[in-house]
Amino acid sequence: MAMSCRRSLRSLIFVKEPIIVLARRTFAAGGGKAKKGSKGGAAGVAPKDSTLAKEVKSTTTIGANTLKDGTDPKILADSEYPDWLWRLLDKHPALSELRRKNMESLPFEQLKRFVKLDNRARIKDNNSVKAKN
Template identity: 70%
Template sequence: MAFTLMKSLRGIVSSELIRAVGARTFAASGGKAKKGSKGGAATAPKASTLSKEVKSTTVFGANILKDEQDPKILPDSEYPDWLWHLLDKRPALSELRRKDLETLPYEDLKLFVKLDNRARIKENNSIKAKN
């Protein structure tokens, strides 16, 4: 309703007034202010109540289910080997093109095909866009 009213008044009232009427404000704390405090004062964060032992053995915030516990941190030997290589740098397409394709390892060859196809599709799309 307010939107239709603003729309109908658009020609009559200046745009600055419409922006002021249409602006929303929200309470900072969501409740009544404490006695003696000013409205926008920030409160200090509370100290964590968890022990250091619990912090070092549990992944907090990783649980997505309501009735389950947060998962425990396992030793490195319990995780699969591929996990430790996820953040390794992979070679770029230009670097792979300079190498001999016959001697590339299988993973690098897969990456080359993927990046080459992607580059070819982008080139074809740009040619079609020009026409």
């Protein structure tokens, strides 16, 4: 680093009248010549085949371990997981859909969601009114 700074300082020209600085760009060692056919990066590095057995891949979740001394968790049968896990990715109705429905006929979970979304919308409206004043 210091060597390249010294080289670039040699190429500066200082004039006593108006200050004009001319600089020459310097490059890293190696002559700047790339090998024929390479486009940079690590040439000749091919991805290695996985050393894990197929049996281990199908019975464990690779990379899910968060503990320093722990192991990856085993994949269980679907019946051993809780029921709510399978409903996590279900689509939930939007606030506009919930407003169109009859409040007395909504299940508790949807009613709870309606109250949460409605409060959030009212707070957002009140904040925008206060910001305008």
